[in-house]
Amino acid sequence: MSPIVARLAALAHGPVPEEVRRGIPARIIDIVGIAVRASTLDTSRAAMAFASDQATAPQATAIGAGRAVSAAEAGFVNGVLAHSLDYDDTHLPSILHPSASVVPASLAVAEWRDVPGAAVIDAVAVGIEIAVRLGMGGYDPVARQSVYFERGQHATSICGAVGSAATAARLMGASAEVIAHAMGIACSMGSGIIEANRAGGTVKRLHCGWAARAGITAAQLAVRGFTGPPTAIEGRFGLFQAFLGDQANPEAVTHELGHTWEAAGVFFKPYPANHFTHTGIDAAIGLRERGVRPDDIAHAVLAVAPPTVRTIGEPLDQKRNPDTGYQAQFSGPYTVAAGLFGPISGGSLCVGLADFTDALARDPARRALTARVEVVGEPEFTDIYPFHFPSRLTVRTTDGDTLTEEVLVNRGSPARPLSARELAAKYGDNVAGLVDDAVARQMHETLADLDRAASTAKLLAPLADLGTPP
Structure with missing residues (x-):
């Protein structure tokens, strides 16, 4: 049987079912709105200053930073913002937040490479799918718990780096083989511990930004010839052994892969809290x-x-x-x-x-x-x-x-979905006072109709300079 990374790369390079694609624009809108609101945080300003210090080529928009930065640094800033309010979506039972790294990575590469909006939707879908599948590889159905979580690891950032690599490589036009290498490289870059959940500290806000940055970087290196091990996930010294030991469940990653899409069931958050x-x-x-x-x-x-x-x-x-x-x-x-x-x-x-x-x-x-x-x-x-x-x-x-x-049942789940009006209210609440009303409406309309967009070169440019909340 093919190694896991090769099977995930085949998924990442292939078509996405229409029923999965339909739900992706709402996830992008959700993440963009959250990132706008989080731009006012001190930690967000610190992330923007860090990205600016790198003095990189102006390739993509870092929301609220006032200037364009490299795709990798834009992914970093926007990923930090996306996860900083604890308002981003969640996959269960892996207890993983996939969109906060995958969406920023995708939007950064899209602006840099100016790909059609339809390609962004496809890339986000496969990135989310890969991230949550790797998260499921660390879910213990007997203990009903994430092994990553039990071992103090933040699955969101570890798996998000690999999902972001697949997203970025696909948008760069990579073959399935190169996408596999990008993911294999990203397996050496995923990281994050969750002690801050228990004891405090703001480092967790960095995790999705670092995952997006790692994923983009891994893809950039892969298309230039760097390679990853074919058994980067399930190998003796692979990602699962490193993070999960003998408790990994590789079968969960590939079970009905390409037939059942976990990405379609990710929960939206109605409240900005854990x-x-x-x-x-x-x-x-x-x-x-x-x-x-x-x-x-x-x-x-x-x-x-x-x-x-x-x-x-x-x-x-x-x-x-x-x-x-x-x-x-x-x-x-x-x-x-x-x-x-x-x-x-x-x-x-x-x-x-x-x-x-x-x-x-x-x-x-x-x-x-x-x-x-x-x-x-x-x-x-x-x-x-x-x-x-x-x-x-x-x-x-x-x-x-x-x-x-x-x-007993969470709002925002497929069993109790948030309505389009509720999701629009969440977006509106997030951008209020920071984005001009007309710009906010136009951004919502553009992202909602992303499938029709011929160009994404300036997609987030209207959000580079933001106001001060009332």
């Missing part, structure tokens, strides 16, 4: 809609799938008292509080970006509520996780009543 928190937010919103207010709550218990407790519930004191909005995105108690407090200043989203400021993370009223929220593992949810991230929120009110809301 995906484990989302059903808890929905449960909190449900209680609020039943008339429960923060001051009514004497005590609350957020029950979640046991493997998620360490990310959103431990250490509990730290999760109850996040110092920054970024830390609040990984806090079960805080996100429950955000759902119970309701929209900020009449905003269109029940829980949105406005909830995750440093000031609100330290807000006395919110902290008073988070101090009354505990997070526990619920064994009953084990059979659902990680295909969804179920939650049950039980509150005891100051009147002595006990109320419960249970949410």
Whole structure:
């Protein structure tokens, strides 16, 4: 049987089913909107300054940077932005965020090489598919957990580098053989640990940018003659052995490859927070809609799938008292509080970006509520996780009543899809105050109709210079 990288390269070089292609423009729009909003972060400015320091050829747009940079550096900046708000899409059960590296890599190479929009759609589709398939190679169906995750590895960046390499090489017109070499090279470039999820730090924001940069670089080297090992994935010293040891499942990567497309089922995120928190937010919103207010709550218990407790519930004191909005995105108690407090200043989203400021993370009223929220593992949810991230929120009110809301299925999944209107509202919320309304509408229309675009040379150019949010 052919090595895995050769089989993935054949997929990457081949046609993409129309039913898969139809969903790709929405993913591109989602990532672009997120990147625009994230451009205001200090870490984003640091990434832009880093890219500028490289003094590279002006090949592609780095969103918000004010100037064009090389394709690799544009992929880096835009990938950092795409993952910095924890608002990017997720594949389950691999628990991997594929679009935040693959889309920036694709758009950067597209602008550099000026390929038709239809080619970008195809390249994004195969890149996402390859990234999530490699993620599935690290999924343990018995333990119901990502082995990457258990070993402290960030599958999103490791697998995203390889998916981005396939995307970039395809857009450069590479043969299947050269695409295989690009992926083989990228297997030596994938990296990322997830300790920041637990203990803090902003390094995780770099991961998708570094993956996009690595993927583009690997493709550029492959088309110039560098080669990767044919068994770069499953070999004795390949990617799986290095990151997963003896726990890899290579069969999951190639099972029905080209017939069943995992890319079609990637979840959109309705809230800008760690995906484990989302059903808890929905449960909190449900209680609020039943008339429960923060001051009514004497005590609350957020029950979640046991493997998620360490990310959103431990250490509990730290999760109850996040110092920054970024830390609040990984806090079960805080996100429950955000759902119970309701929209900020009449905003269109029940829980949105406005909830995750440093000031609100330290807000006395919110902290008073988070101090009354505990997070526990619920064994009953084990059979659902990680295909969804179920939650049950039980509150005891100051009147002595006990109320419960249970949410078993994530919004944004194929089972509870976000509507076109909801996705448009998310994009609008992300670009508001940073992009002129007319430009924002035109960008949305252009990306939605990307299949018809003859040129992508200036696709993101209108987003090079952005405003300051109100």
